Amino acid sequence: MNTLIAFYENIGLALTVLVVLTFVVAGGVKGVIGLGLPTIAMGLLGLAMPPAQAAALLIVPSTLTNLWQLATGGHLRALLRRLAPMLAMIFIGTAFGSVWLGINSGPWAAHALGAALLVYAGYGLVGPTLRVARGRERWLGPLCGLVTGVVTAATGVFVMPAVPYLQSLGLSRDEMIQALGLSFTVSTLALALGLAGQDALGGQALGASLLMVAPALLGMLAGQWLRQRISPVVFKRCFFIGLAALGGHLLING
Template identity: 85%
Template sequence: MNTLIAFYQNIGPALSLLVFLTFLLAGAVKGVIGLGLPTIAMGLLGLAMAPAQAAALLIVPSTLTNLWQLAAGGHLLALLRRLGPMLVMIVLGTLLGSAWLGINNGPWAAQALGAALLAYSVYGLVGRGFQVPPAWEVWLGPVCGLVTGVVTAATGVFVMPAVPFLQSLGLSRDEMIQALGLSFTVSTLALAVGLAGQDALGGQALGASLLMLAPALLGMLAGQWLRQRISAALFKRCFFVGLAVLGGHLLVNG
Protein backbone atom coordinates (compact mmCIF):
# COMPACT_ATOMS: atom_id res chain seq x y z
CA MET A 1 0.00 0.00 0.00
CA ASN A 2 2.89 2.35 0.72
CA THR A 3 4.06 1.87 -2.86
CA LEU A 4 0.56 2.69 -4.14
CA ILE A 5 0.37 6.07 -2.41
CA ALA A 6 4.05 7.12 -2.32
CA PHE A 7 3.87 8.65 -5.79
CA TYR A 8 0.97 10.91 -4.84
CA GLN A 9 2.62 11.90 -1.58
CA ASN A 10 5.65 13.00 -3.57
CA ILE A 11 3.78 15.11 -6.12
CA GLY A 12 1.50 16.78 -3.56
CA PRO A 13 -2.28 17.18 -3.19
CA ALA A 14 -2.84 19.72 -5.98
CA LEU A 15 -1.21 17.63 -8.69
CA SER A 16 -2.78 14.46 -7.28
CA LEU A 17 -6.22 16.08 -7.66
CA LEU A 18 -5.35 17.05 -11.25
CA VAL A 19 -4.40 13.44 -12.00
CA PHE A 20 -7.65 12.12 -10.49
CA LEU A 21 -9.85 14.61 -12.38
CA THR A 22 -7.94 13.99 -15.60
CA PHE A 23 -8.65 10.27 -15.54
CA LEU A 24 -12.27 10.87 -14.56
CA LEU A 25 -12.68 13.17 -17.58
CA ALA A 26 -10.69 10.89 -19.89
CA GLY A 27 -12.83 7.91 -18.89
CA ALA A 28 -16.00 9.90 -19.53
CA VAL A 29 -14.81 10.88 -23.02
CA LYS A 30 -14.02 7.23 -23.77
CA GLY A 31 -17.45 6.23 -22.52
CA VAL A 32 -19.13 8.65 -24.92
CA ILE A 33 -17.10 8.24 -28.12
CA GLY A 34 -15.18 4.97 -27.59
CA LEU A 35 -11.70 6.48 -27.48
CA GLY A 36 -9.74 9.36 -25.99
CA LEU A 37 -8.59 8.10 -22.57
CA PRO A 38 -4.83 8.06 -23.20
CA THR A 39 -5.05 11.08 -25.50
CA ILE A 40 -6.80 13.22 -22.88
CA ALA A 41 -4.58 11.88 -20.09
CA MET A 42 -1.34 12.58 -21.95
CA GLY A 43 -2.51 16.01 -23.08
CA LEU A 44 -3.66 17.32 -19.71
CA LEU A 45 -0.97 15.68 -17.60
CA GLY A 46 1.64 16.83 -20.10
CA LEU A 47 0.90 20.37 -18.92
CA ALA A 48 2.11 19.55 -15.41
CA MET A 49 4.57 16.65 -15.59
CA ALA A 50 7.08 14.97 -17.87
CA PRO A 51 5.50 12.90 -20.69
CA ALA A 52 7.25 9.74 -19.44
CA GLN A 53 5.65 10.19 -16.02
CA ALA A 54 2.22 10.81 -17.57
CA ALA A 55 2.58 7.78 -19.85
CA ALA A 56 3.41 5.54 -16.89
CA LEU A 57 0.22 6.63 -15.13
CA LEU A 58 -2.02 5.65 -18.03
CA ILE A 59 -0.75 2.06 -18.42
CA VAL A 60 -3.19 0.26 -16.07
CA PRO A 61 -6.36 2.33 -16.79
CA SER A 62 -5.73 2.28 -20.54
CA THR A 63 -5.03 -1.45 -20.66
CA LEU A 64 -8.05 -2.52 -18.63
CA THR A 65 -10.56 -0.12 -20.19
CA ASN A 66 -9.39 -1.17 -23.65
CA LEU A 67 -9.70 -4.85 -22.71
CA TRP A 68 -13.26 -4.03 -21.59
CA GLN A 69 -13.90 -2.43 -24.99
CA LEU A 70 -12.16 -5.32 -26.76
CA ALA A 71 -14.42 -7.87 -25.07
CA ALA A 72 -17.53 -6.34 -26.63
CA GLY A 73 -18.62 -7.97 -29.88
CA GLY A 74 -17.84 -11.29 -31.49
CA HIS A 75 -15.28 -10.33 -34.12
CA LEU A 76 -12.01 -10.82 -32.26
CA LEU A 77 -10.58 -13.75 -34.24
CA ALA A 78 -11.50 -12.20 -37.59
CA LEU A 79 -9.95 -8.87 -36.57
CA LEU A 80 -6.79 -10.57 -35.32
CA ARG A 81 -6.37 -12.25 -38.70
CA ARG A 82 -7.04 -9.06 -40.61
CA LEU A 83 -5.10 -6.64 -38.39
CA GLY A 84 -2.34 -9.01 -37.28
CA PRO A 85 0.41 -7.51 -39.50
CA MET A 86 -0.42 -3.98 -38.31
CA LEU A 87 -0.43 -5.06 -34.66
CA VAL A 88 2.94 -6.80 -34.99
CA MET A 89 4.43 -3.65 -36.50
CA ILE A 90 2.93 -1.49 -33.73
CA VAL A 91 4.85 -3.57 -31.21
CA LEU A 92 8.05 -3.48 -33.29
CA GLY A 93 7.75 0.26 -33.95
CA THR A 94 7.12 1.02 -30.27
CA LEU A 95 10.11 -1.02 -29.10
CA LEU A 96 12.41 0.41 -31.77
CA GLY A 97 11.12 3.91 -31.08
CA SER A 98 11.65 3.47 -27.34
CA ALA A 99 15.26 2.44 -27.93
CA TRP A 100 15.82 5.23 -30.47
CA LEU A 101 13.75 8.14 -29.11
CA GLY A 102 11.89 7.29 -25.92
CA ILE A 103 9.61 9.56 -23.91
CA ASN A 104 12.31 11.42 -22.08
CA ASN A 105 12.59 14.77 -20.35
CA GLY A 106 14.27 16.46 -23.31
CA PRO A 107 13.08 19.85 -24.54
CA TRP A 108 11.37 18.27 -27.55
CA ALA A 109 9.20 15.80 -25.63
CA ALA A 110 6.29 18.14 -24.83
CA GLN A 111 6.40 19.65 -28.34
CA ALA A 112 6.22 16.18 -29.88
CA LEU A 113 3.21 15.39 -27.71
CA GLY A 114 1.56 18.67 -28.73
CA ALA A 115 2.21 17.98 -32.42
CA ALA A 116 0.64 14.51 -32.14
CA LEU A 117 -2.44 15.89 -30.38
CA LEU A 118 -2.80 18.72 -32.88
CA ALA A 119 -2.48 16.39 -35.89
CA TYR A 120 -5.12 14.06 -34.48
CA SER A 121 -7.52 16.88 -33.66
CA VAL A 122 -7.18 18.43 -37.14
CA TYR A 123 -7.87 15.04 -38.70
CA GLY A 124 -10.88 14.59 -36.43
CA LEU A 125 -12.31 17.98 -37.37
CA VAL A 126 -11.63 18.23 -41.11
CA GLY A 127 -10.42 14.79 -42.22
CA ARG A 128 -12.61 13.15 -44.81
CA GLY A 129 -13.35 9.47 -44.73
CA PHE A 130 -11.65 7.36 -47.36
CA GLN A 131 -11.69 3.70 -48.30
CA VAL A 132 -8.47 1.71 -48.55
CA PRO A 133 -8.52 -0.68 -51.52
CA PRO A 134 -8.04 -4.32 -50.44
CA ALA A 135 -4.79 -4.52 -52.42
CA TRP A 136 -3.38 -1.57 -50.44
CA GLU A 137 -4.42 -2.92 -47.06
CA VAL A 138 -1.76 -5.66 -47.23
CA TRP A 139 1.13 -3.19 -47.16
CA LEU A 140 -0.49 -0.05 -45.76
CA GLY A 141 -1.53 -1.76 -42.50
CA PRO A 142 2.05 -2.68 -41.48
CA VAL A 143 3.32 0.77 -42.50
CA CYS A 144 0.66 2.48 -40.38
CA GLY A 145 1.48 0.10 -37.53
CA LEU A 146 5.19 0.93 -37.68
CA VAL A 147 4.56 4.69 -37.74
CA THR A 148 1.99 4.40 -34.94
CA GLY A 149 4.53 2.51 -32.85
CA VAL A 150 7.22 5.15 -33.29
CA VAL A 151 4.75 7.95 -32.48
CA THR A 152 3.62 5.98 -29.42
CA ALA A 153 7.20 5.61 -28.19
CA ALA A 154 7.91 9.32 -28.64
CA THR A 155 4.66 10.79 -27.29
CA GLY A 156 2.57 8.17 -25.46
CA VAL A 157 -0.28 8.87 -27.92
CA PHE A 158 -1.21 5.93 -30.16
CA VAL A 159 -4.06 7.19 -32.32
CA MET A 160 -2.11 8.37 -35.38
CA PRO A 161 -2.16 7.01 -38.00
CA ALA A 162 -3.80 3.84 -36.63
CA VAL A 163 -7.28 5.35 -36.13
CA PRO A 164 -7.60 6.85 -39.66
CA PHE A 165 -6.41 3.55 -41.11
CA LEU A 166 -8.95 1.53 -39.13
CA GLN A 167 -11.70 3.97 -40.10
CA SER A 168 -10.82 3.41 -43.77
CA LEU A 169 -11.47 -0.34 -43.69
CA GLY A 170 -15.27 -0.16 -43.90
CA LEU A 171 -15.81 -1.94 -40.59
CA SER A 172 -19.21 -2.09 -38.95
CA ARG A 173 -19.76 -0.07 -35.77
CA ASP A 174 -19.25 -3.09 -33.52
CA GLU A 175 -16.18 -4.20 -35.48
CA MET A 176 -14.73 -0.70 -35.30
CA ILE A 177 -15.16 -0.45 -31.54
CA GLN A 178 -13.52 -3.84 -31.09
CA ALA A 179 -10.73 -3.00 -33.54
CA LEU A 180 -9.94 0.20 -31.65
CA GLY A 181 -9.85 -1.72 -28.38
CA LEU A 182 -7.50 -4.28 -29.93
CA SER A 183 -5.15 -1.68 -31.41
CA PHE A 184 -5.06 0.41 -28.24
CA THR A 185 -4.50 -2.63 -26.01
CA VAL A 186 -1.51 -3.76 -28.07
CA SER A 187 -0.13 -0.20 -28.15
CA THR A 188 -0.49 0.22 -24.39
CA LEU A 189 1.24 -3.06 -23.61
CA ALA A 190 4.05 -2.28 -26.04
CA LEU A 191 4.41 1.18 -24.48
CA ALA A 192 4.64 -0.43 -21.04
CA VAL A 193 7.51 -2.62 -22.23
CA GLY A 194 9.22 0.42 -23.74
CA LEU A 195 8.83 2.45 -20.55
CA ALA A 196 10.15 -0.43 -18.47
CA GLY A 197 13.20 -0.55 -20.73
CA GLN A 198 13.79 3.14 -19.95
CA ASP A 199 13.39 2.52 -16.18
CA ALA A 200 10.24 4.67 -16.26
CA LEU A 201 7.79 1.99 -15.10
CA GLY A 202 8.84 0.63 -11.75
CA GLY A 203 6.70 -0.65 -8.91
CA GLN A 204 5.82 2.83 -7.64
CA ALA A 205 4.67 3.99 -11.09
CA LEU A 206 2.55 0.87 -11.58
CA GLY A 207 1.01 1.33 -8.15
CA ALA A 208 0.19 4.95 -8.95
CA SER A 209 -1.32 3.85 -12.26
CA LEU A 210 -3.42 1.18 -10.55
CA LEU A 211 -5.04 3.79 -8.32
CA MET A 212 -6.20 5.67 -11.44
CA LEU A 213 -8.25 2.69 -12.59
CA ALA A 214 -11.14 3.66 -10.30
CA PRO A 215 -11.70 7.21 -11.65
CA ALA A 216 -11.18 6.00 -15.23
CA LEU A 217 -13.85 3.29 -14.86
CA LEU A 218 -16.19 5.66 -13.03
CA GLY A 219 -15.79 8.21 -15.79
CA MET A 220 -16.34 5.56 -18.45
CA LEU A 221 -19.60 4.45 -16.85
CA ALA A 222 -20.73 8.07 -16.61
CA GLY A 223 -19.80 8.60 -20.26
CA GLN A 224 -21.81 5.57 -21.36
CA TRP A 225 -24.81 6.95 -19.46
CA LEU A 226 -24.25 10.38 -21.01
CA ARG A 227 -23.96 8.92 -24.52
CA GLN A 228 -27.67 8.08 -24.47
CA ARG A 229 -28.62 11.67 -23.64
CA ILE A 230 -26.43 13.95 -25.79
CA SER A 231 -25.41 14.29 -29.41
CA ALA A 232 -22.31 12.15 -29.85
CA ALA A 233 -21.39 14.13 -32.99
CA LEU A 234 -21.48 17.47 -31.11
CA PHE A 235 -19.56 16.00 -28.19
CA LYS A 236 -16.88 14.64 -30.53
CA ARG A 237 -16.54 18.03 -32.24
CA CYS A 238 -16.05 19.75 -28.90
CA PHE A 239 -13.55 17.07 -27.92
CA PHE A 240 -11.43 17.69 -31.00
CA VAL A 241 -11.59 21.48 -30.63
CA GLY A 242 -10.41 21.22 -27.04
CA LEU A 243 -7.69 18.78 -28.07
CA ALA A 244 -6.50 21.17 -30.78
CA VAL A 245 -6.18 24.01 -28.25
CA LEU A 246 -4.32 21.74 -25.85
CA GLY A 247 -2.02 20.39 -28.54
CA GLY A 248 -1.28 23.87 -29.87
CA HIS A 249 -0.39 25.10 -26.39
CA LEU A 250 2.02 22.21 -25.81
CA LEU A 251 3.53 22.64 -29.26
CA VAL A 252 4.19 26.36 -28.80
CA ASN A 253 5.05 26.52 -25.12
CA GLY A 254 6.31 23.01 -24.39
Protein backbone atom coordinates in the same frame (compact mmCIF):
# COMPACT_ATOMS: atom_id res chain seq x y z
CA MET B 1 0.21 0.05 0.30
CA ASN B 2 3.13 2.45 0.61
CA THR B 3 4.11 1.67 -3.00
CA LEU B 4 0.59 2.52 -4.18
CA ILE B 5 0.47 5.96 -2.59
CA ALA B 6 4.15 6.94 -2.57
CA PHE B 7 3.91 8.64 -5.96
CA TYR B 8 1.00 10.81 -4.83
CA GLU B 9 2.70 11.69 -1.55
CA ASN B 10 5.65 12.94 -3.59
CA ILE B 11 3.67 15.10 -6.05
CA GLY B 12 1.38 16.69 -3.45
CA LEU B 13 -2.37 17.16 -3.08
CA ALA B 14 -2.99 19.66 -5.89
CA LEU B 15 -1.33 17.55 -8.57
CA THR B 16 -2.96 14.38 -7.19
CA VAL B 17 -6.40 16.00 -7.60
CA LEU B 18 -5.47 16.97 -11.17
CA VAL B 19 -4.47 13.37 -11.95
CA VAL B 20 -7.72 11.95 -10.55
CA LEU B 21 -9.91 14.49 -12.37
CA THR B 22 -7.95 13.90 -15.58
CA PHE B 23 -8.75 10.19 -15.54
CA VAL B 24 -12.42 10.83 -14.74
CA VAL B 25 -12.65 13.20 -17.71
CA ALA B 26 -10.61 10.89 -19.98
CA GLY B 27 -12.77 7.92 -19.03
CA GLY B 28 -15.88 9.99 -19.69
CA VAL B 29 -14.71 10.86 -23.19
CA LYS B 30 -13.99 7.19 -23.89
CA GLY B 31 -17.44 6.27 -22.59
CA VAL B 32 -19.10 8.67 -25.04
CA ILE B 33 -17.07 8.14 -28.24
CA GLY B 34 -15.18 4.88 -27.65
CA LEU B 35 -11.68 6.39 -27.58
CA GLY B 36 -9.69 9.25 -26.09
CA LEU B 37 -8.62 8.03 -22.66
CA PRO B 38 -4.84 7.96 -23.25
CA THR B 39 -5.02 10.97 -25.56
CA ILE B 40 -6.80 13.15 -23.01
CA ALA B 41 -4.68 11.81 -20.15
CA MET B 42 -1.42 12.53 -21.98
CA GLY B 43 -2.59 15.97 -23.06
CA LEU B 44 -3.81 17.20 -19.68
CA LEU B 45 -1.10 15.58 -17.58
CA GLY B 46 1.51 16.81 -20.06
CA LEU B 47 0.72 20.32 -18.87
CA ALA B 48 1.96 19.49 -15.37
CA MET B 49 4.50 16.66 -15.60
CA PRO B 50 6.99 15.09 -18.03
CA PRO B 51 5.39 12.95 -20.78
CA ALA B 52 7.16 9.81 -19.54
CA GLN B 53 5.60 10.23 -16.09
CA ALA B 54 2.17 10.86 -17.63
CA ALA B 55 2.51 7.81 -19.89
CA ALA B 56 3.39 5.58 -16.94
CA LEU B 57 0.21 6.64 -15.13
CA LEU B 58 -2.06 5.64 -18.02
CA ILE B 59 -0.68 2.10 -18.50
CA VAL B 60 -3.01 0.16 -16.17
CA PRO B 61 -6.30 2.06 -16.72
CA SER B 62 -5.72 2.18 -20.47
CA THR B 63 -4.99 -1.55 -20.64
CA LEU B 64 -8.01 -2.56 -18.58
CA THR B 65 -10.49 -0.27 -20.34
CA ASN B 66 -9.19 -1.38 -23.75
CA LEU B 67 -9.47 -5.06 -22.81
CA TRP B 68 -13.04 -4.36 -21.73
CA GLN B 69 -13.68 -2.67 -25.09
CA LEU B 70 -12.21 -5.43 -27.27
CA ALA B 71 -13.90 -8.24 -25.30
CA THR B 72 -17.36 -7.30 -26.60
CA GLY B 73 -18.59 -7.47 -30.17
CA GLY B 74 -17.95 -11.04 -31.30
CA HIS B 75 -15.48 -10.16 -34.07
CA LEU B 76 -12.19 -10.64 -32.24
CA ARG B 77 -10.90 -13.70 -34.13
CA ALA B 78 -11.64 -12.23 -37.56
CA LEU B 79 -10.12 -8.87 -36.61
CA LEU B 80 -6.99 -10.54 -35.26
CA ARG B 81 -6.47 -12.31 -38.58
CA ARG B 82 -7.11 -9.16 -40.60
CA LEU B 83 -5.12 -6.74 -38.43
CA ALA B 84 -2.26 -9.01 -37.34
CA PRO B 85 0.37 -7.40 -39.65
CA MET B 86 -0.51 -3.90 -38.42
CA LEU B 87 -0.54 -4.98 -34.77
CA ALA B 88 2.82 -6.72 -35.10
CA MET B 89 4.37 -3.59 -36.62
CA ILE B 90 2.88 -1.39 -33.89
CA PHE B 91 4.76 -3.51 -31.38
CA ILE B 92 7.98 -3.50 -33.40
CA GLY B 93 7.71 0.24 -34.12
CA THR B 94 7.18 1.04 -30.45
CA ALA B 95 10.17 -1.07 -29.43
CA PHE B 96 12.35 0.51 -32.12
CA GLY B 97 11.10 4.01 -31.30
CA SER B 98 11.76 3.51 -27.59
CA VAL B 99 15.40 2.75 -28.32
CA TRP B 100 15.80 5.40 -31.03
CA LEU B 101 13.74 8.27 -29.58
CA GLY B 102 12.12 7.44 -26.26
CA ILE B 103 9.42 9.45 -24.58
CA ASN B 104 11.88 10.64 -21.94
CA SER B 105 14.74 11.50 -24.27
CA GLY B 106 14.79 15.27 -24.17
CA PRO B 107 13.00 18.62 -23.69
CA TRP B 108 11.40 18.25 -27.12
CA ALA B 109 9.11 15.46 -25.82
CA ALA B 110 6.33 17.84 -24.71
CA HIS B 111 6.47 19.66 -28.05
CA ALA B 112 6.23 16.32 -29.88
CA LEU B 113 3.21 15.41 -27.74
CA GLY B 114 1.56 18.71 -28.65
CA ALA B 115 2.23 18.15 -32.35
CA ALA B 116 0.71 14.65 -32.20
CA LEU B 117 -2.43 15.97 -30.47
CA LEU B 118 -2.74 18.82 -32.96
CA VAL B 119 -2.43 16.53 -35.99
CA TYR B 120 -5.01 14.13 -34.58
CA ALA B 121 -7.42 16.96 -33.76
CA GLY B 122 -7.00 18.43 -37.24
CA TYR B 123 -7.78 15.08 -38.84
CA GLY B 124 -10.80 14.62 -36.59
CA LEU B 125 -12.20 18.03 -37.52
CA VAL B 126 -11.47 18.32 -41.24
CA GLY B 127 -9.86 15.06 -42.36
CA PRO B 128 -11.39 13.37 -45.42
CA THR B 129 -13.26 10.09 -45.20
CA LEU B 130 -10.86 7.57 -46.71
CA ARG B 131 -11.48 4.08 -48.05
CA VAL B 132 -8.69 1.54 -48.43
CA ALA B 133 -9.10 -1.25 -50.96
CA ARG B 134 -8.78 -4.71 -49.40
CA GLY B 135 -5.76 -5.52 -51.57
CA ARG B 136 -3.80 -2.54 -50.24
CA GLU B 137 -4.15 -3.60 -46.61
CA ARG B 138 -1.26 -6.04 -47.09
CA TRP B 139 1.32 -3.23 -47.23
CA LEU B 140 -0.55 -0.20 -45.86
CA GLY B 141 -1.52 -1.87 -42.56
CA PRO B 142 2.06 -2.72 -41.55
CA LEU B 143 3.25 0.74 -42.64
CA CYS B 144 0.60 2.47 -40.52
CA GLY B 145 1.46 0.14 -37.65
CA LEU B 146 5.16 1.00 -37.84
CA VAL B 147 4.52 4.76 -37.90
CA THR B 148 1.98 4.45 -35.07
CA GLY B 149 4.54 2.56 -32.99
CA VAL B 150 7.24 5.19 -33.45
CA VAL B 151 4.77 8.00 -32.60
CA THR B 152 3.65 6.02 -29.53
CA ALA B 153 7.22 5.63 -28.31
CA ALA B 154 7.96 9.35 -28.76
CA THR B 155 4.73 10.86 -27.41
CA GLY B 156 2.64 8.27 -25.56
CA VAL B 157 -0.22 8.95 -28.02
CA PHE B 158 -1.16 5.97 -30.18
CA VAL B 159 -3.98 7.22 -32.38
CA MET B 160 -2.07 8.41 -35.47
CA PRO B 161 -2.19 7.05 -38.08
CA ALA B 162 -3.83 3.90 -36.64
CA VAL B 163 -7.28 5.45 -36.10
CA PRO B 164 -7.65 6.97 -39.61
CA TYR B 165 -6.45 3.68 -41.09
CA LEU B 166 -8.97 1.62 -39.13
CA GLN B 167 -11.72 4.08 -40.05
CA SER B 168 -10.86 3.57 -43.73
CA LEU B 169 -11.48 -0.19 -43.67
CA GLY B 170 -15.28 0.04 -43.84
CA LEU B 171 -15.80 -1.80 -40.55
CA SER B 172 -19.19 -1.95 -38.88
CA ARG B 173 -19.68 0.07 -35.69
CA ASP B 174 -19.16 -2.98 -33.45
CA GLU B 175 -16.12 -4.10 -35.46
CA MET B 176 -14.64 -0.59 -35.30
CA ILE B 177 -15.01 -0.35 -31.52
CA GLN B 178 -13.43 -3.77 -31.09
CA ALA B 179 -10.63 -2.98 -33.57
CA LEU B 180 -9.81 0.22 -31.69
CA GLY B 181 -9.68 -1.70 -28.42
CA LEU B 182 -7.37 -4.26 -30.01
CA SER B 183 -5.02 -1.66 -31.49
CA PHE B 184 -4.91 0.40 -28.31
CA THR B 185 -4.26 -2.67 -26.15
CA VAL B 186 -1.24 -3.67 -28.23
CA SER B 187 0.01 -0.07 -28.23
CA THR B 188 -0.37 0.25 -24.46
CA LEU B 189 1.47 -3.01 -23.72
CA ALA B 190 4.25 -2.09 -26.15
CA LEU B 191 4.52 1.36 -24.54
CA ALA B 192 4.73 -0.26 -21.11
CA LEU B 193 7.69 -2.37 -22.25
CA GLY B 194 9.32 0.70 -23.77
CA LEU B 195 8.91 2.67 -20.55
CA ALA B 196 10.26 -0.23 -18.53
CA GLY B 197 13.31 -0.28 -20.78
CA GLN B 198 13.85 3.41 -19.99
CA ASP B 199 13.46 2.77 -16.23
CA ALA B 200 10.27 4.88 -16.26
CA LEU B 201 7.89 2.13 -15.13
CA GLY B 202 8.93 0.80 -11.75
CA GLY B 203 6.80 -0.49 -8.91
CA GLN B 204 5.89 3.00 -7.68
CA ALA B 205 4.66 4.08 -11.13
CA LEU B 206 2.63 0.88 -11.58
CA GLY B 207 1.07 1.33 -8.16
CA ALA B 208 0.13 4.91 -8.97
CA SER B 209 -1.33 3.78 -12.30
CA LEU B 210 -3.36 1.01 -10.64
CA LEU B 211 -5.06 3.57 -8.39
CA MET B 212 -6.32 5.42 -11.48
CA VAL B 213 -8.41 2.47 -12.66
CA ALA B 214 -11.36 3.46 -10.44
CA PRO B 215 -11.54 7.10 -11.65
CA ALA B 216 -11.22 5.95 -15.28
CA LEU B 217 -14.00 3.36 -14.93
CA LEU B 218 -16.19 5.86 -13.10
CA GLY B 219 -15.68 8.28 -15.97
CA MET B 220 -16.47 5.58 -18.55
CA LEU B 221 -19.74 4.70 -16.84
CA ALA B 222 -20.68 8.38 -16.68
CA GLY B 223 -19.76 8.76 -20.35
CA GLN B 224 -21.90 5.79 -21.38
CA TRP B 225 -24.82 7.33 -19.50
CA LEU B 226 -24.15 10.70 -21.15
CA ARG B 227 -23.95 9.12 -24.63
CA GLN B 228 -27.68 8.37 -24.47
CA ARG B 229 -28.52 12.00 -23.75
CA ILE B 230 -26.32 14.10 -26.06
CA SER B 231 -25.36 14.14 -29.71
CA PRO B 232 -22.14 12.11 -30.17
CA VAL B 233 -21.37 14.18 -33.28
CA VAL B 234 -21.50 17.48 -31.37
CA PHE B 235 -19.55 15.99 -28.47
CA LYS B 236 -16.85 14.66 -30.79
CA ARG B 237 -16.51 18.05 -32.48
CA CYS B 238 -16.08 19.76 -29.10
CA PHE B 239 -13.58 17.05 -28.10
CA PHE B 240 -11.39 17.69 -31.15
CA ILE B 241 -11.57 21.48 -30.76
CA GLY B 242 -10.44 21.18 -27.15
CA LEU B 243 -7.74 18.72 -28.16
CA ALA B 244 -6.47 21.14 -30.82
CA ALA B 245 -6.21 23.93 -28.26
CA LEU B 246 -4.38 21.64 -25.84
CA GLY B 247 -2.02 20.39 -28.53
CA GLY B 248 -1.30 23.90 -29.74
CA HIS B 249 -0.42 25.01 -26.22
CA LEU B 250 1.96 22.08 -25.69
CA LEU B 251 3.52 22.53 -29.11
CA ILE B 252 4.27 26.21 -28.51
CA ASN B 253 5.08 26.26 -24.81
CA GLY B 254 6.21 22.67 -24.14
